[in-house]
Amino acid sequence: MSTTIATRRDFLKIMGQAGAVLAIGVSPVGSLLAGPRKLSLEDGAGGEVELNKFILITSDNKITIFNPRPEMGQGTWQSMPALIAEELGVSFDQIDIRMTAGAKRHGPQGVGGSASVRESWMPLRQVGAAAREMLVKAAANRWQVAENECFTENAKVLHRSSGKSFTFGELVADAAQLEVPQNPKLKDPKDFTILGKASLRPDIPMKVNGKAEFGIDVQVPGMLYATMQRCPVIYGKVMSFNESAVAAMPGVQAVFKSERKMLHKAVDGVAIVATNYWSALKARRALEIKWDNTGFENYSTEQYFAECRAKASQDGGTYPDVVGDVKAGFAGAAKVLEAQYETPFTAHAPIEPMNATVSVIGNKVEIWAPVQSSSGTIETIADYLGIPAENITIHVMFMGGSFGRKGYVDFVMEAAAISKKMQAPVKLLWTREDDMLNGPFRPGMLNAVKGGLDAAGNLVAWEHKIIGESIQHQAFQVDLKNGPDDWAAETVDQQTSPYEIPNRRQAFILNETLIPIVWWRSVYSSTNSFGQESFVDEMAHAAGKDPLDFRLAMVKNEPRWTALLHFLAEKSDYRAQRKAGKFVGIAIARSFGSSAAYAVTVSKKGTGVRIEKIVGVIDCGQYVNPDTVKAQTEGNVVMALSAALKPAVTFVDGQAQESNFHQFSILRLNKTPPMEIHIIENQEAPGGAGEPGFPPLAPALCNAIFLATGKRVRKLPFDLENVG
Amino acid sequence: MAKYTIHVNGQKHTIEAEPDTPLLWIVRDTMGLTGTKFGCGMALCGACTVHLNGQPIRACITTIASLKSSARITTIEGLSSPADLAVQQAWIAEQVPQCGYCQSGQIMAATALLRQKANPSDADIDLAMSGNLCRCGTYPRIRKAIHQAAVLMKEQKNGDKK
Numbered sequence: 001m002s003t004t005i006a007t008r009r010d011f012l013k014i015m016g017q018a019g020a021v022l023a024i025g026v027s028p029v030g031s032l033l034a035g036p037r038k039l040s041l042e043d044g045a046g047g048e049v050e051l052n053k054f055i056l057i058t059s060d061n062k063i064t065i066f067n068p069r070p071e072m073g074q075g076t077w078q079s080m081p082a083l084i085a086e087e088l089g090v091s092f093d094q095i096d097i098r099m100t101a102g103a104k105r106h107g108p109q110g111v112g113g114s115a116s117v118r119e120s121w122m123p124l125r126q127v128g129a130a131a132r133e134m135l136v137k138a139a140a141n142r143w144q145v146a147e148n149e150c151f152t153e154n155a156k157v158l159h160r161s162s163g164k165s166f167t168f169g170e171l172v173a174d175a176a177q178l179e180v181p182q183n184p185k186l187k188d189p190k191d192f193t194i195l196g197k198a199s200l201r202p203d204i205p206m207k208v209n210g211k212a213e214f215g216i217d218v219q220v221p222g223m224l225y226a227t228m229q230r231c232p233v234i235y236g237k238v239m240s241f242n243e244s245a246v247a248a249m250p251g252v253q254a255v256f257k258s259e260r261k262m263l264h265k266a267v268d269g270v271a272i273v274a275t276n277y278w279s280a281l282k283a284r285r286a287l288e289i290k291w292d293n294t295g296f297e298n299y300s301t302e303q304y305f306a307e308c309r310a311k312a313s314q315d316g317g318t319y320p321d322v323v324g325d326v327k328a329g330f331a332g333a334a335k336v337l338e339a340q341y342e343t344p345f346t347a348h349a350p351i352e353p354m355n356a357t358v359s360v361i362g363n364k365v366e367i368w369a370p371v372q373s374s375s376g377t378i379e380t381i382a383d384y385l386g387i388p389a390e391n392i393t394i395h396v397m398f399m400g401g402s403f404g405r406k407g408y409v410d411f412v413m414e415a416a417a418i419s420k421k422m423q424a425p426v427k428l429l430w431t432r433e434d435d436m437l438n439g440p441f442r443p444g445m446l447n448a449v450k451g452g453l454d455a456a457g458n459l460v461a462w463e464h465k466i467i468g469e470s471i472q473h474q475a476f477q478v479d480l481k482n483g484p485d486d487w488a489a490e491t492v493d494q495q496t497s498p499y500e501i502p503n504r505r506q507a508f509i510l511n512e513t514l515i516p517i518v519w520w521r522s523v524y525s526s527t528n529s530f531g532q533e534s535f536v537d538e539m540a541h542a543a544g545k546d547p548l549d550f551r552l553a554m555v556k557n558e559p560r561w562t563a564l565l566h567f568l569a570e571k572s573d574y575r576a577q578r579k580a581g582k583f584v585g586i587a588i589a590r591s592f593g594s595s596a597a598y599a600v601t602v603s604k605k606g607t608g609v610r611i612e613k614i615v616g617v618i619d620c621g622q623y624v625n626p627d628t629v630k631a632q633t634e635g636n637v638v639m640a641l642s643a644a645l646k647p648a649v650t651f652v653d654g655q656a657q658e659s660n661f662h663q664f665s666i667l668r669l670n671k672t673p674p675m676e677i678h679i680i681e682n683q684e685a686p687g688g689a690g691e692p693g694f695p696p697l698a699p700a701l702c703n704a705i706f707l708a709t710g711k712r713v714r715k716l717p718f719d720l721e722n723v724g
Numbered sequence: 725m726a727k728y729t730i731h732v733n734g735q736k737h738t739i740e741a742e743p744d745t746p747l748l749w750i751v752r753d754t755m756g757l758t759g760t761k762f763g764c765g766m767a768l769c770g771a772c773t774v775h776l777n778g779q780p781i782r783a784c785i786t787t788i789a790s791l792k793s794s795a796r797i798t799t800i801e802g803l804s805s806p807a808d809l810a811v812q813q814a815w816i817a818e819q820v821p822q823c824g825y826c827q828s829g830q831i832m833a834a835t836a837l838l839r840q841k842a843n844p845s846d847a848d849i850d851l852a853m854s855g856n857l858c859r860c861g862t863y864p865r866i867r868k869a870i871h872q873a874a875v876l877m878k879e880q881k882n883g884d885k886k
Contacts, residue, residue: 073823073860200819207824208815210759210800214825217758225753250725250742276753278745351763351771351859352825400761400825401859432764627819631865635822638861661768661857670850672863 049172051131052180053105054084054124061155061169063090068100068109069116070372072350072399072406073635074690075628076116077203082624083120086194087128087187089152090168092202102374102394109396110373112407112519114592114688117624121686122186129184131175138174139166189622189683198627203398215370215397216429218357224253225277226418226428227284230260230269230438233654235514236291238268246272246286251279255287256421261384261413262440262516263475271418277429296514296654301345301444304651308446308467308511312340316465316507317484321494329461329503333452336461337542341531342715344648345444347664348520352400353435354411358418359425360385365392365416366425370399372407384413385420403639404519408440436664437656441649442520443469443513447531452503457543459554461503464492464535466528469513484508491525491695492532496590498561499536499554515651521639522691525591529695530702530716533587537703538712547703548574548586561588564595564619564680571678572599572615582612585704587696594620594687596633598700602708608721609708611641611673611701618677618693621684629689633677636693641673642666644698644716728788730795732757733802743789748772750788751799759800759828763857770856773829774799780836800828806880807838807873814873822860830856834870843874 050056056064065084069076081097100106108119132152139157140147149160158165189196206212231238238257246255251274258271270289274280330336356369358381365387371377374396382389399406415428445468452461470485472478478485485508490496492506520526540550548569555561565588569575574584581603588597596618602609616633623629646665650657658664677693702713711723718724729738732751739754746765751757751774760783763771767782774783775798776791791797803812811834821827830853837844837852844852849870858866 071823073821075822200816203824204816204819204821207821207827208812208831209803210757210828212824213758214761216762217752219753219756219758276749278742278749282742282744349859350823350825351769351857352761352823353763398825399823401823403859429762432766432769631819631822631862634864635861638863639859660766661764662766666857666859667861667863668854668857669863669866670854672861675864 049176051134051172051176052127054127055088055131057168057172059169059172061167062096063094063155063168064096064098066100066106067097068106069111069120070099070109070374070396070399071203072111072372072402074111074116074632075201075625076111078201079117079624079628080120080124082194083124084128086192087125088132090155092194092199094155097202099396100374101396102378104375109375110407112372112404114594114690114692118593118686118688121622125186126184129186130181133181133184134175134178135168135171137178138171141174142166195624196622196626199625201625201628212398214352214400215357215368216352216355216400218368218397218427220357220359220368220425223357223425223427224273224275224422225280226271226273226415226426227277227280227431228258228260228269228271228414228418228428229284229287229289230267230434231291231293232437233291233293233296234438234516235265235267235296236293238270239290239292241270241287241289246283249279249283249286251275252283254422255283258414258417258421260410260438262410263408264477264516269414273418273422273426281431293654299514299651299654301515301651304444304511304513304515305342305446309340311467311509311511312446312448312465314509316467316509317480319484319489319493319506319508322505323494323501324503326461326463326503326505330450330452333461334455335453335542336450337538338448338450339535339538339714341447341449341534343445343527343530344716345441345515345650346520346643346648347436347439347441348403348405349435349664349666350399350401350403350405353432354405354430355428356412356415357425357427358412358415360416360420361423363387363391367392367394367412368397369394369412370397370402370406371409371412372399372402377409377412380409381412381416385416403521404523408518432661433659436649436659438516439656440516440518442526443471443517445524445527447528449531449535451535451539453539453543457545459499459501459539462501463505463507464532465507465509466492466524467509468511469517470508470510471517471519471523473510474512474517480508480510488524489528490523490591491529491589497532498558498590499551500557501554522591522694525589525691525695526643529587529589530698533589533696533699534702534712534714537585537587537699537706541706551588560619560684561595564588564597564617567678567680568597568599568615568617571617574599583704583707585700585702585707587700587703589695590692591695592688592691594618594689594692596693596696598696600700600704602701602704604708606721608719608723609705611720614673614675616675616677616693617680619680619682620687620689620692621682622686623679623689626679629679630677632689633693634675636691637675637697638667638672640694640697644701644718645720646717648717726789728791729793730788730791730797732797733799741788743787745788746784747774747786747788747791747797748783751783751797757799757801761825761828763826769826770829770833771826773832773856775832775836778836778839780833800832803831803835805839807877808835810873810876810880811835811838811869814869814876817872818865818869820862820865820869822862826856826858830858830866834866834873837870838873838877842877844870
């Protein structure tokens, strides 16, 4: 098994119950530094001393730093330890990184909302700085010198004038006797040696030699393999099945009715447990299940979108950030335009399908799983099984992609239910078909936008209605009767779309569906921005203005957007004379604390276009590793192209129609256009990096297509080679 | 169940399995070589790519019974030739992986390409690599890394001559 998982001692648990428990949320710094923690060298099997909750040091100077935020490709395996290491004074080749295991004392241990670096920037730096001050104090005491004559570097404390030094290991026993400082002094960013510098990610060597352990790779003694057949019509009920015939098949240990517990509803399934996965799969193919599909058997995504369009004329729940008088604004406008933009349901489709290995024996539970939150998964399983959280151990494995999906742990509950029945460790592995047919999916949405221009071509009135199912409403049963979904307006509301328009209103119109939905990379921003930035472009053309100038005129009081748009123009040579036959579309969006913008160059090709080049710029404030920011943005470009151009998820007769990568396809290497990503440098507070690169890509592409062909793409996905 | 003898990464293994068991589950679950990944089960994504006598194949649709006794299988854990090491080195230099899950398959496809063509063109890379999906979107870096691996191999060769 993985050695990257922390095992904790009971008395440490008792001493450290001060942490914040939120799966995603800002932890008060004090809770991560709670002390004093007067520990002895006897603590820890390898003579490790816990200097604070995130740092272990042995007397022979082996240093372990805990990473509280699960790794799904976004780089927390590096970024979280980097925040601590920078302040502590160690380099990456001197540390061993371990994943935390959901203990409350480690604070928030979930990933989502591109939040890890922005939430941890101060707290984890303070964790490192506090440890540094303790080590420095221990050294200064021994040398009988002032603390300010000492500094740390490469896991040593050095005395500046004499050059004397102690390793951290030589000091740790003394340091651990000291009070943990609650307000340690942080480094001046100009002295950073790790943060903000491009460096090699520590998880990459093990990802090029097959040694990285993902959830699917877990093997534990006595483990059985499970698969589950869920109803093709998601809410169908199991009436009967050929249990005895399937149970008699080679390797099969058990066949029984089980369940899939989603956030909003539990549905039936038939579980098969076998001594190996292939036997389980073969037995599943032999299953004959009689389902009762009453109630959902006629449902389709076509019906859903027809309902959305029918509701588009409603006023909807208005967001509180209304500006001016929208009715009067439209009444006084010289020209009014309206358009609707449709974005489909789509699957996360990480290449690692959902899986979990769970052992439920009596009232003890052990979990090995690729999940976006250790603490959150423990809470969910405790609640689901009715077993106290302290009886549950979790080992969070690398995720083979997630994009939001593995923050929804229906698959862990499924494995838990099956293991409970078997009273043995069980690895449940979804097939690709299970993944694509069952969701939860990104909700399909309709954006209805209306704009008014005055005689001079200035945008004087604006209304943006977001229409569709709400994740909060479906998954968390949030009542939206008294107002709009407060998650749903990112990239559209005043705060994230800072265009100055004198009369402006945003609204949400609920259209319920039983198709299971959840957050998907950049969530509503992934769909909202298509409507928002396409329509800004439509208005620019209606006003007879250059789309960049049209935007710049509306962000005069927004220096960061002004700077980013100019930066985009510079990096893409937007103002240069265009080569004949090349057309450049742009778009900008703010989401998850950062802003990104693209200039997409296309040329005409038959009845469609060819993407020549994509230039992306991002303003994410301060960052940990610029190369990771670029990699995430490149990834967003590729994922956004897949979402714009490749078949999505459709339902007919209550069933998803796309079962594997031949039907729900994603972009391949040969169709990936050249791209370059640039980061704008500033000293602003850190923003997100994992998602903000997604939203503006599709509108920038479609804005380029309009210039090239005169055709306005208002529905995704579409065929690049035939834009109608 | 039947008995099969197969050669994986230079070692001979005798295993018992149903004849239609895909090689993927033999290497992963029976042999514990978990670097080879499951992604689709239909040869659509390439995550399970291994070498059969040096050629890239999809282990998810290759049954154990279909392998001849002369078959020599190499998985990501068995990479050792100069081309293999150049690819892994280039993958690190270009910081290709994000989640890393598809990368074993990507690397197996790339090493097979570079063994055949020491200096592949972009068109060669398109042809050899477009069967391997990456949901994180590392394609631009994969392309760069293959070009870089070709350079590394050339330098290595020149170095050997000196």
